[in-house]
Amino acid sequence: MTKSLFYSIIFHAMMIVLTALSLPFMTRDPISLPPIVSVELIQITDKTNIPFAPKARKIIDKVKKEEKRVVSEQAPPSAKAKEKPDRIPLPDEKKEKKEIIKKKQNPEEIKPQIRQSSEFEKEELINTNEIAALIDKAKEERALKEIENKKLTQSNVKNSFATGLSLSEEDALRAQIFGCWSVPLGLPYDKDLLVRLKLELKKDGTILKSEIIDHQRMNMPGQKFYKILAESALRAVRLCQPLKVPPTGYEKWKNIQLNFDPTEMLKG
């Protein structure tokens, strides 16, 4: 009896020791997968509609010429070609440029103008870099937030295939209306408030006809928030006139529907 009890205790103790030793090895670290980033299929216009600024055009032409030269002559690129196009010019370089201009033109007339423009340019260059950095950061954050919330709208994809309006064209229009739409902040954030506005446009982007698709809802009792939102949407498009529409393909965007959804804004 005592023997069997003794063996039992020993075997149990062995089992406990074995379990204690082996179990930690059995646990596996959770697999850390990178977040899934959705890929959007978008149609982008072959050529950008935004005309190049004269300065930018010159820089692009210059870069192109230099590239050609490097290929044809097989020579090592010169010091100037190595420079980044958006590099901030050093104050010394600016002085040199000024001197050149002075020599060419009447110094008395040009002097104040040059000084003004150079200071302005200097400031502008610094600011644009800073702003660009901020914008990039903001974009990253926004993108991450959108992935997190799983709220990526699919309208871009839909439109590009269904209607042929490119992303850049649609973005330009959207950005314009963002600026004109004063979201009524008193609206409740937990109600279904989506205003669908149908527009008939002229070729220059001005509005020929505007219609709230669910207009009968506006005069229903208990729908005053919907009415307020619909009115704000109408105000936005009227304020934005003429809308930024593509120069071509009038038949495609002659009729357009705008869906105003303030939920994201109201939730803060």
Next chain:
Amino acid sequence: MKKIIILLFTFFVVSSHANALIKVDITRGNLDPLPIAVSPLHVEKTSENLENLDIKKLGINISSIIEKNFKSTGLFNPLKREAFVQKPDIAHLKPRFEDWRLIKAQALVTGKLSVKNNKLKVEFRLWDLTASKEMIALSFTTTPTNWRRVAHIISDKIYERLTGEEGYFDTRIIYVAESGPKNQRVKKLAIMDQDGAKTKYLTLGNELVLTPRFNPSNQMVTYLSYFRNLPRVYLLDIETGKQEVVGNFPGMTFAPRFSPDGKKIIMSFAKDGNSDIFTMDLETRKVERITEHSSIDTSPSYSPDGKYICFNSDRSGLQQIYVMKSDGSNVKRITFGNGIYGTPVWSPRGDLIAFTKVRKGKFYIGVMRSDGTGERLLTENFYQEAPSWSPNGRVLVFYRETKSGAQGKGFSAKLWSIDITGYNERKIKTETDASDPSWSSLLSK
């Protein structure tokens, strides 16, 4: 047959493609306040002159109050009067929309007033400048001395038309006016318009007063004062000035509040170190016990439908917020966050509960849903508490105290308001130091 099917198929595909409407989702806009122009009200030349009122300036005075009200909301941007092109008398008849659009206004308020037979008649119109059409037009008649209220009522109507929510300008705030050094504060009951004008003191300051609360019907106020050296709940009729002690309780009663219909008072009654929640019917004077627990249950507040009560209790150790049915059944704890929660107040909309939270020595005013989820802390400070809702459930008023130096120097208590979005924090001007505010419902309802 095959050909026909193919033809039909291609026809459907092509036709559906041709009719596809471009749809653009607009999910963002600007948060800038709406630019609004308030043209001074035109005073009719036939108006009578009154001894104690400058009628000629009344038009400008009324529009100034409307502008101030709008600015205080943070939702509107009243444009400067100097930029106005059109004169008030013509603007009221038919505004030249182009002129107003030129100064970037999106809405315009015009109006006129006249005094005849000692009666003030005010008309106003609200215009949508982008659509070039009238949005609302109303007329009011009252005694000339009541002109401030007319300005507040007009503000309410315009606010409601533009935001969809009821306004909160034609309201009053009752509070405890404080004066003197910190250890010898004189506390009086005071009442004023929501914009800080027309302050009136209701008590003399002989007795300490605390926690005044409005009856939703506006005629009565309940508050805490001392009766035979015991804190007791009082009732006061603002119109008649009549005061009375509520109920014949053998101990102290405190933290009173009216039920949404104004027929009951809910309060705490403390005896032998334990406090529970009781109600008293104001008509029958019947007292009813709501909670029975060995812990301290206090600060009760009804939901707007009167079916539920929120209160704070230390039954779980630290003071937390609980919700129960109005008969005291089904008690449920709703706050589980770090810190102490107190002074819960149910929003008049019914969706949110405002509260004070103390954590790591800091005081926060916050809101959460009535089930305890979605907690949002709106403002943090050294000491602040006692939030009270505006009648439309959009704004909270509370009081904030500053740190006092040696011998109570540098101490002050002021009223502040904040939007439930956490924006637009503003100090409310009061004649003296102020604490424990309570916002009335709309007077013109």
